[in-house]
Amino acid sequence: MSDLRRCHVQIDALFDETLPALPVSERFIVGESVPPRPAAGRHSSDMLEWVECGAFAVFPTADALVDKADIADRFVCYLTEYLVRNADALRLNVPGNGPPVYPEIGPSVCYDYTSAVDNPVDMLLSMVEHGDGFADEIADRIEEYRDVKGDAL
Numbered sequence: 001m002s003d004l005r006r007c008h009v010q011i012d013a014l015f016d017e018t019l020p021a022l023p024v025s026e027r028f029i030v031g032e033s034v035p036p037r038p039a040a041g042r043h044s045s046d047m048l049e050w051v052e053c054g055a056f057a058v059f060p061t062a063d064a065l066v067d068k069a070d071i072a073d074r075f076v077c078y079l080t081e082y083l084v085r086n087a088d089a090l091r092l093n094v095p096g097n098g099p100p101v102y103p104e105i106g107p108s109v110c111y112d113y114t115s116a117v118d119n120p121v122d123m124l125l126s127m128v129e130h131g132d133g134f135a136d137e138i139a140d141r142i143e144e145y146r147d148v149k150g151d152a153l
Contacts, residue, residue, distance in 0.1 A: 007077035014074035015042065019054045031056045042078075043085045045139065051078060052135045055127060062128050065101055072101045072124060079120035082138065083109045087145040089118070097121055113148040116141070 023033040034053040040046040055075055059065055065072045083089035089109035097106030097119040110117045118141065123134035 007081060010074045010077040011042070011081060014051075014071075014078050018058065018071055018074055019051070022054055022057050028053065031060055033057060043082055045135070048082060048138060049135045051075070052127075052133045055124060056133070059124060059128050062100070062125060065124055065128065069101050072121075075124060076101065076107055076120040079123060079134065079138070080107055080109055083118060083120075083141065087111065087138075087142045088113075088149070092117075094119070100125075111141075111145070114144065 019034070019037070024036055025033040026036065028035045030053065034050065034057055038044075038046040038050050058068065058071060058075075080089070080091060084091065089111055092108050092110055094106040094108040094117065095104060097108045097117075098104065098121060101121050101124070106119070107121065108117050108119045118137075120134075123137065126132045127134060
């Protein structure tokens with residue numbers, strides 16, 4: 001199975017298995033439950049925010065990223081694909097960007113309009129270590145993309 005195909009299977013598992021298994025509450029508590037699933041496409045900003053709530057619930061600590069590496073991979077695949085679709089990201093492997101989820105690879109993305117390299121594993125680590133969600137960071141990257149590309153979109 002190609003790596004891209006594997007990632008699409010992992011994204012399906014995220015939406016079909018991982019996220020539906022979480023407790024849902026209208027008055028959700030960050031880290032314990034998620035709000036009801038939005039009626040939005042997988043790669044919309046509303047869905048990204050819902051996935052972020054799910055990540056907080058699944059990974060209360062950095063150790064949980066290691067203990068649930070297969071589930072962490074599902075989130076990494078989704079974040080990577082989200083950036084590819086919404087910010088014209090290009091996939092690349094930076095092996096040092098993989099730990100603690102991946103021992104030998106480092107799923108990352110780069111762009112042709114900035115020198116920035118984004119690391120979805122680091123987005124998850126920052127979330128659990130500092131309480132920083134990834135949705136705002138990704139929204140900023142998409143805004144930068146739209147500003148640079150302007151009318152070309």
